[in-house]
Structures are given as C-alpha cells and as structure tokens.
Amino acid sequence: MGVRPESTPNPNALKFTTDSLIFQGDNSISVMPGDTSEHAIMNDLMDVNGVDNVFGYQNFITVNKAFDVEWDELQPRVMEVFEKHGY
Secondary structure (H helix, E strand, O other): OOEEEEEOOOOOEEEEEEOOOOOOOOOOEEEOOOOOOOOHHHHHHHOOOOEEEEEEEOOEEEEEEOOOOOHHHHHHHHHHHHHHOOO
16 A cells, blocks of 8 residues: 655645545534544644644645644654554
8 A cells, every 4th residue: 555645726735535434424523622533543633743734535634734833844753654554
C-alpha cells in the first residue's frame, strides 16, 4: 500500500491519497481544533504538532497546517500516522 501526498491550490494544505479505502460511505469527515472524531486516524493527525485541521473522504485525507509550520518538517510526521494505521 502507499500514500501519495499531493499539492492543493492552498499552500497550507496537502492531500494524502491512499490505495485503499479509509472511510466507508459517502460522508466526508472534518475535524477542527478542539473536536474529536470516531476515526482514530483523524484524532492522531490532529495530535501532530502543526496540524490545524483535517478533512477526509473515502481514500484521502487533506491536512491543513498552521501558517508558521513548514511542510518539510510536518509531512514526515503526517506520514508516520498513516503508517501507524496501516496505509
């Protein structure tokens, strides 16, 4: 399995797409600061220092970072969360 980071029009957001389904159904999942989700991967991503919010749908999660954080520092930590969850 693999996770592919993809740029978005927003420089503070990266879309992480997997080869397998993360979320069942047709509903999207958003987690904002102070919120929690029934999906452990979303909560674990929110626990990463520098992640501002996350949005997921079927086989991808878009991670939005804080303005003062660089992707070079944050992306490896985000990838560790995906690996922890088997992606």
